[in-house]
Amino acid sequence: MCDQTFMAATFGPCDSCGKASPLMNIYIKSEAINYCSFCVEMMACQQLQKGETLQSLKKESDSLKKKLEEERGKLNDVELHQVAEKVEVLSSLSIKTRRVLKGHGNKVLCVDWCKDKRRLVSSSQDGKAIVWDAFTLNKVSEISLSVFYFDSNAQNGLDNKCSVVPLSLDKNENLAAKKKSVAMHTNYVSGCTFTNSDMQLLTSSGDGTCALWDVESGQLLQSFHGHTADVLSLDLAPSETGNTFVSGGCDMKANVWDMRSGQNIQSFESHESDINCVRYYPSGDAFASASDDATCRFYDLRADREVAVYQKDSVIFGASSVDFSLSGRLLFAGYNDYTINVWDVLKGTRVSILFGHENRVSRVRVSPDGTALCSASWDNTLRIWA
């Protein structure tokens, strides 16, 4: 019988592999490293072969990228607009400004419709959020906050937080007092949306991540890493059982994520500049994006590729926002040249231009029942088109 004596003074989980084993107490540049003997050897080898490992990984990633392109290319048997040739050409639309909502003292940056299809909430650089009744043009309430962007009833500010303000029909309620801070990022919050259950909030941030929060406790449930620059926009997939969302950012990429695992499922990189807005097609099988490169693009998720580009030589200003009509046939896009272009999603042609705003269009939103389009602009007004 012989006693096996280990030289190690400690036993515990290895800092590198996590397995419990005798640890080698070594110091690198006076920093204590508690690795098991296997990991110490691996570390020593990696340093020596650092060049090789990095190189072999780079080779593998390059070959995988090529393989991805090939796989996607194999399925590109026809273009969307070619298939759409059989579809009838759209007759000219009679969409005009029906209402102009004045009341903000500065650029209107964001707007969204309430589920009751008649109330709208908008936020402006003047630091106020106003709830409007779109039919009567009455201002239902006005909330003073350091708000900049919001979606539904949540407001984002440049204080890196996202707050939820409950809206009620009681005019006497002090809404600002009920404001509850939910999300906290390390940079500005660019976009947010409630999930299907209304109990969770999804946010996108200038810190390059997206995050899922529990509204009641304010706790971070999941974070989504993958973008290499500011994330400017996100949209939740429309299905009721939906667990995915798409995000777009300054790294020119649009990523699709699984909300439960935090995994980046698909990634699309065809824009040539910042993606300002992403929006799902009503069926949930595709999404559109608006970018500073003056194009809007349409991506099909099941074919895993871009299937249409909405551009014209005469359109040279960046697009800030997009939204689909109820059937998904029309794509409304707001641009920095003060116009809204209406595109035929299937044929790829422009159907109409909506003039009226006197400064950049910052956001366009179709009402939940599809009867009207609301646009927010830097000219301090909102317009309702129908």
Added chain:
Amino acid sequence: MSTNNNIAQARKLVEQLRIEAGIERIKVSKAAADLMSYCDQHARSDPLLVGVPTSENPFKDKKPCIIL
């Protein structure tokens, strides 16, 4: 240590690309056909596309009524 970070980053990229390369895809012709049929099915109920009579659209101004 920055060298280990580079390796870790490269590994993450390879992992991500492996996942993306492995997903199932359908042909564009099939995807396009599905998009077209969705548009077709819902076109009739799209107010901005087909237009809605003035009497039903709350946003279009109605002619005022005169009580005689």
